[in-house]
Amino acid sequence: FEPLCVNYFNRGEYILVSGTDRTCHLVTRDGIKLGTVGDEQASWVWCCAARPHSNYVALGCQDGTIAYYQLVFSTVHGLYKERYAYRENMTDVIIHHLLTDQKVRIKCRDLVKKIAIYKHRLAVQLPERVVIYELYSGEPTGMHYRVKEKINNKLQCNLLVVCTDNLVLCQEKRLQSLIFDGTKVREWVMESPIRYIKVIGGPAGRISSL
Numbered sequence: 001f002e003p004l005c006v007n008y009f010n011r012g013e014y015i016l017v018s019g020t021d022r023t024c025h026l027v028t029r030d031g032i033k034l035g036t037v038g039d040e041q042a043s044w045v046w047c048c049a050a051r052p053h054s055n056y057v058a059l060g061c062q063d064g065t066i067a068y069y070q071l072v073f074s075t076v077h078g079l080y081k082e083r084y085a086y087r088e089n090m091t092d093v094i095i096h097h098l099l100t101d102q103k104v105r106i107k108c109r110d111l112v113k114k115i116a117i118y119k120h121r122l123a124v125q126l127p128e129r130v131v132i133y134e135l136y137s138g139e140p141t142g143m144h145y146r147v148k149e150k151i152n153n154k155l156q157c158n159l160l161v162v163c164t165d166n167l168v169l170c171q172e173k174r175l176q177s178l179i180f181d182g183t184k185v186r187e188w189v190m191e192s193p194i195r196y197i198k199v200i201g202g203p204a205g206r207i208s209s210l
Helices: none
Strands: 003-009 014-019 024-028 033-036 045-050 056-061 066-070 077-080 083-088 092-097 103-107 114-118 121-126 129-135 145-151 159-162 166-171 174-179 184-189 199-201
Touching (some): 014 045, 092 121, 114 159, 121 159
Parallel strands (some): 003 045, 077 114
Antiparallel strands (some): 003 014, 014 024, 024 033, 045 056, 056 066, 077 083, 083 092, 092 103, 114 121, 121 129, 129 145, 159 166, 166 174, 174 184
8 A cells, every 4th residue: 555645634633545545544643544534446546635624525536536525423422320431532532520520531542433331340342352441449439440351352233331240232133241251141132123222230240231
């Protein structure tokens, strides 16, 4: 891959890189690849440019094709009682304690795809793995998170929730319960696609979900 054009996007927060692989890549200023803009083109992408003060990107290709795309960034977040976790800058997770207004940042250095939070657990899905964090202190206002486990698998899911000892993945009609080493322990198949899932609570190992 040889880059042919480099341009800023979103006031310099991200960078567009297009070239001989017939695609335009969106990367962070640290060089972390976030994804591609649109489809793969039929020829080299010689130029890429962002419309000022907007989320539109134009591409110019060697065969004369001009493509115009709108980039939409979805909200990735999770909430449990007074703790609100959300994605920032595509690669960081912010945990905000709503009562004390304290905030802590976790730098994941990869694209954050999904976030789930429950009591002292925080799960962050990245493209090639899921990282489970735990509160270092049991204090109600504690904000020091440390890595507890990593599942080094590329997991496909529409929804993700975390419990005390399990992850629950939802993919269309299928629910899967995994322990933190990635082993699947239970599976349920519903009659219709699942649109929402919420952890209600309960003792460890017997937590209920709605």
